[in-house]
Amino acid sequence: MTIQKTASTAQHRNRTQAAPGESVRRSTTRGRLPVRLSVLFVCALWIVPTLGVAITSFRSVDDANSSGWWTLFAHPGGLTDLTTGNYSKAIEQADLGSAFLNSVAITLPAVFLPILIAAFAAYAFTFMTFKGRDTLFIIIVSLLVVPNYVAFVPIIKLYASAHLNGTFPAAWLAHIGFGMSMAVYILRSYMATLPKDVIESAKIDGASHFQTFYRLILPMSTPALASFAIFQFLWVWNDLLVALIFVGPGDKQPITVATNSLLGQQGAGWELVTAGGLFSILVPILVFLTLQRYFVRGLTSGAVKG
Numbered sequence: 001m002t003i004q005k006t007a008s009t010a011q012h013r014n015r016t017q018a019a020p021g022e023s024v025r026r027s028t029t030r031g032r033l034p035v036r037l038s039v040l041f042v043c044a045l046w047i048v049p050t051l052g053v054a055i056t057s058f059r060s061v062d063d064a065n066s067s068g069w070w071t072l073f074a075h076p077g078g079l080t081d082l083t084t085g086n087y088s089k090a091i092e093q094a095d096l097g098s099a100f101l102n103s104v105a106i107t108l109p110a111v112f113l114p115i116l117i118a119a120f121a122a123y124a125f126t127f128m129t130f131k132g133r134d135t136l137f138i139i140i141v142s143l144l145v146v147p148n149y150v151a152f153v154p155i156i157k158l159y160a161s162a163h164l165n166g167t168f169p170a171a172w173l174a175h176i177g178f179g180m181s182m183a184v185y186i187l188r189s190y191m192a193t194l195p196k197d198v199i200e201s202a203k204i205d206g207a208s209h210f211q212t213f214y215r216l217i218l219p220m221s222t223p224a225l226a227s228f229a230i231f232q233f234l235w236v237w238n239d240l241l242v243a244l245i246f247v248g249p250g251d252k253q254p255i256t257v258a259t260n261s262l263l264g265q266q267g268a269g270w271e272l273v274t275a276g277g278l279f280s281i282l283v284p285i286l287v288f289l290t291l292q293r294y295f296v297r298g299l300t301s302g303a304v305k306g
Contacts, residue, residue: 086271090262090273121140122183126191127191165248179236183228191217243257244260
């Protein structure tokens with residue numbers, strides 16, 4: 001009897017001790033439910049339109065004009081009517097192959113050059129002391145609030161005098177200038193979180209600023225560099241306004257301008273635009289999936305400190 005009473009008392013004590021932990025887990029689960037629903041809703045806002053574009057790009061003109069893309073789920077037999085004709089027409093009419101290469105030629109320098117220049121500037125603003133450093137940094141960051149289109153007219157006049165309109169360097173310089181403020185801000189904020197002891201040890205060992213920058217700061221700043229690279233690549237690759245103004249239609253047009261040319265008057269050819277649009281987003285998706293592990297690390301590290 002004594003053993004049974006002792007065992008029952010121990011079981012009751014274990015139940016009373018486990019009850020608070022179980023209640024905490026239940027409350028945590030209830031608290032996560034709205035967050036999960038919100039995440040699913042936001043994901044749906046992005047995925048559903050993309051899914052609609054993907055399905056429409058494989059439908060014929062008659063099917064796309066007669067019914068919505070969602071009817072394919074109600075009538076799965078329509079899968080047999082899907083075709084790749086829109087892609088062949090879009091590639092032939094807009095010469096998407098050449099436009100794709102033009103986008104690569106515009107995007108790569110417009111991503112690499114701002115990162116290189118901004119990395120040097122961020123290092124100077126973080127680890128070097130000179131007169132007017134903070135004031136100059138504030139001026140550069142304040143340019144983020146200036147809309148890009150405000151500078152279009154003076155830039156076009158400068159390009160006209162230098163005979164740069166309609167060339168790749170015109171797009172390069174425009175994207176470099178418009179993206180420099182964001183690049184300096186992101187990289188400087190991240191470099192400010194790096195340990196100062198490493199820099200001081202390099203100075204004691206006799207390392208120059210260039211050696212410190214090249215051998216220490218750049219490898220340690222990889223997450224921030226990748227974060228800005230994603231931002232800049234997506235912006236330049238998907239840009240239409242700057243491409244139309246400074247490059248324009250023609251043999252040097254990027255893929256965004258070529259896709260836009262598929263849309264005729266009164267909305268004609270919109271099924272070809274879906275094919276061209278889906279074709280153009282494959283590269284940005286690949287770039288984001290490749291560099292996504294650095295994306296959150298670079299942004300959060302620069303946001304917590306600095």
